[in-house]
Amino acid sequence: MIEQIEMRTAPAGEAPAREGNVGRASDPGRIETLVIGGGQSGLSVGYQLARRGLPFLIVDANERIGDAWRNRWDSLRLFTPARFNGLDGLPFPAQGDAFPTKDEMAGYLESYVERFNLPIRTGVTIERLSREGDRFVATAGNRRFEADQVVIAMSNYQKPRVPAFAPELDPSIVQLHSIDYRNPSQLNDGGVLLVGAGNSGSEIAMEAARRGHDVWMSGRDTGHIPFRIEGRAGRFALVRFVLRFLFHRVLTVDTPIGRKARPKILSQGGPLVRVKPDDLESAGVKRVARTTGARNGRPLLEDDRVLDVANVIWCTGFHPGFSWIDLPIRWKDGEPVHDRGLVPDVPGLYFVGLHFLYALSSSMIHGVGRDAGRIAEAVASRRDTAGVAERRAA
Ligand SMILES: Cc1cc2nc3c(=O)[nH]c(=O)nc-3n(C[C@H](O)[C@H](O)[C@H](O)COP(=O)(O)OP(=O)(O)OC[C@H]3O[C@@H](n4cnc5c(N)ncnc54)[C@H](O)[C@@H]3O)c2cc1C
Numbered sequence: 001m002i003e004q005i006e007m008r009t010a011p012a013g014e015a016p017a018r019e020g021n022v023g024r025a026s027d028p029g030r031i032e033t034l035v036i037g038g039g040q041s042g043l044s045v046g047y048q049l050a051r052r053g054l055p056f057l058i059v060d061a062n063e064r065i066g067d068a069w070r071n072r073w074d075s076l077r078l079f080t081p082a083r084f085n086g087l088d089g090l091p092f093p094a095q096g097d098a099f100p101t102k103d104e105m106a107g108y109l110e111s112y113v114e115r116f117n118l119p120i121r122t123g124v125t126i127e128r129l130s131r132e133g134d135r136f137v138a139t140a141g142n143r144r145f146e147a148d149q150v151v152i153a154m155s156n157y158q159k160p161r162v163p164a165f166a167p168e169l170d171p172s173i174v175q176l177h178s179i180d181y182r183n184p185s186q187l188n189d190g191g192v193l194l195v196g197a198g199n200s201g202s203e204i205a206m207e208a209a210r211r212g213h214d215v216w217m218s219g220r221d222t223g224h225i226p227f228r229i230e231g232r233a234g235r236f237a238l239v240r241f242v243l244r245f246l247f248h249r250v251l252t253v254d255t256p257i258g259r260k261a262r263p264k265i266l267s268q269g270g271p272l273v274r275v276k277p278d279d280l281e282s283a284g285v286k287r288v289a290r291t292t293g294a295r296n297g298r299p300l301l302e303d304d305r306v307l308d309v310a311n312v313i314w315c316t317g318f319h320p321g322f323s324w325i326d327l328p329i330r331w332k333d334g335e336p337v338h339d340r341g342l343v344p345d346v347p348g349l350y351f352v353g354l355h356f357l358y359a360l361s362s363s364m365i366h367g368v369g370r371d372a373g374r375i376a377e378a379v380a381s382r383r384d385t386a387g388v389a390e391r392r393a394a
Contacts (some may be wrong), residue, residue, distance in 0.1 A: 031057045033379055034138055034147035036129070038120050039068045041353030042153035043109060044087050044368045046118040048376035054383065058118060058153075059140070061125035065113050066106025068157075074183045075207060076102040079199070079273040081235055084243055084366040088373075090115055097235040105365075130326040136348070148386070149348040149379050153372075155363050156335075156355050158321030162314045163195075163291070170297030174311045178204060181313055184211040190310030191216065193299055195291045198222055201315030202275035208313075209283040216307055217280065218291045218299075219315075224272035248367055252359040253340065262356050266333070269317070270360065320354070341375050348382060350375045 033049060035042045038060030049056045062068065078085060083096035085105060090112055094100055100108075113120055124140045129150065131137065138145045160177035169175060174188045178200040184207060192208045194201045197219035209215045227238045251265075252258040280287070289302040298306045320334060327346050330337040336351060340358045343349040352371050353363055361367025 029057065029144070030146045031055065032147065032383065033057075033149045033151065034059065034136065034145050035151045035153050036126050036138065037152065037154035037353070038062070038065055038113075038122065039154060039353070040087060040109060040365055041155065041368050041372065042120075042151075043112050043118060044372035045151050045153050045352055045375060046120070047088055047112075047116055048369075048372045049379060050116060050118065052376055052380050054376070054380060056119070057145070058120040059124040059126060059138075059145070060120065060122050063123050064106075064110070065120065065122065066109040068155075069102045069106040069109070071179075072102050073178070073181050073204065073207075076203070078102070078105060078365075079229060080243060080365060081229075081239060084239070084364075087112055087365065088369040099230070127324050128326055129324060131346075149350070149382060151350045151352060151375055151379070152322075152325070153352045154320075155353045156320045157318045159319040160314070161317045161319050163316065165293045166312075166314070168294035168297070169299065169312060173297075173309065175314065176311075177314045177316075179318075184208055184213070187211075187213065188310035190214070191308065192311040192313065193218060193291070193307055193309045194285075194313050194315055195219060195299070196315030196317065197287070198269040198315060198317075199272055199274070201313075202272055202280060204313055204315065205280060205285045206275055206283055208311075209285050213311070214309075215283075215285045216288050216309065217285050218288045218301060220268060220290065221277075221287075222269050222271055224276055228276075229274055243361065243364070243366055246360075247364065248359055248361040248370075251356075251361075253356075258359065261360075265360060266335070266355055341371055342378055350378065 033054060033056040035045050035056055035058040038058045042058050042060065046056060046058050077099045081096060082092040082094040082098045082100055085100060086092040092100065092108055124143065126138045126140050129136060129138045136147045136150045138147065160179045162177055166175060174186065176186060181204055187208065191214040194205045194215065194217040197217050201217055201219065205215050205217045225242060228234045229239050250257060251261055253262065291299050292302045293300040295306050298308055299312060300306050322336065327349065329343055329345050335354065336343060338351050341351045343351065351357065352375050353368060355363045358371050359367055362371050
């Protein structure tokens with residue numbers, strides 16, 4: 001049995017309300033546009049498709065909307081103030097200069113789905129996306145979804161990346177990837193080595209140091225934003241300048257400076273935002289060389305030093321985790337080759353939410369809406385073209 005989703009008409013300026021689910025678990029579902037991923041990227045695409053009156057369904061592996069945020073470490077606060085944490089059509093419900101908690105962000109995404117009645121199925125992990133004839137086929141267990149077009153809507157933070165030598169460390173050392181870190185109660189007494197000196201590494205290093213651990217942080221310096229985001233000037237002016245001007249307008253694939261910065265940012269990560277090198281120093285966090293291996297069960301640094309620590313937290317980033325995509329796409333450094341989210345090798349396939357998809361802001365809450373709007377436009381125009389061709393053939 002194949003079901004088609006119906007849509008109701010929305011009030012002017014609002015996304016239309018939709019029927020929630022398609023089919024039973026074992027039913028095949030035929031959908032015009034399937035959106036895989038129901039985080040901020042997928043919801044933004046859903047909002048933009050709904051505004052254009054286009055039928056679609058969002059599926060997400062997690063049980064609850066917002067779980068990608070909920071599952072991050074307990075003390076996490078966003079580094080973007082609330083005025084930059086709202087998606088199109090619904091401002092974030094907090095004072096503009098407040099820094100929400102990760103659970104508040106998760107709750108906001110849930111309320112976004114309710115507000116616009118976006119059709120979404122949770123607890124659906126797509127295990128294979130392939131093509132049969134002129135349709136995409138996505139399977140999740142015994143579920144099968146057929147779609148004319150597919151949007152893969154997710155950030156690059158799906159599968160933790162840990163160096164190959166990690167299993168050589170002594171089993172008495174607690175090892176966690178940042179994705180599994182919740183709070184210092186997971187740690188052994190004794191020293192902590194953070195491998196990776198980006199935003200996650202720095203924030204977790206500060207937390208461990210405050211709990212009285214000796215902390216080392218290893219990895220390349222990614223630079224930092226030269227002001228305090230929580231200071232008065234930061235909250236009211238400088239954050240706006242950095243997020244809305246620099247990250248959103250200047251550092252894009254359309255500008256020479258953006259094109260020059262993109263490969264470096266993709267391979268090394270962005271600058272530190274909340275934590276500064278001075279903060280790390282005053283908290284007693286010791287910066288050390290890169291961790292390159294294991295010797296006698298202990299982490300070995302590039303300068304041949306061995307650290308006798310009781311904990312290692314891998315803040316070494318992620319793989320995009322796209323092994324389930326079985327389509328003839330070209331890949332470069334683990335990323336699909338695309339043009340602002342449109343995949344030239346597979347027409348009708350799109351990405352949203354990837355790092356620097358179009359701008360440095362593309363993977364951030366305030367930046368994803370612009371990309372989602374463009375992709376919805378591309379979906380609409382391909383649908384129109386296909387419709388014209390079908391009518392001509394008829
Ligand atoms: C620690 C941390 C802090 C951050 N803080 C900020 C901040 O303060 N401000 C800011 O603007 N940005 C921040 N970001 C960046 C970005 O906003 C978040 O990473 C955000 O979660 C990205 O949303 P997304 O929808 O693109 O991807 P995700 O939130 O990763 O959502 C992707 C969804 O896809 C689903 N999925 C994955 N694979 C499949 C599959 N095969 N089948 C079905 N579903 C699947 C997942 O279940 C998930 O729900 C932060 C990122 C991190 C890691």
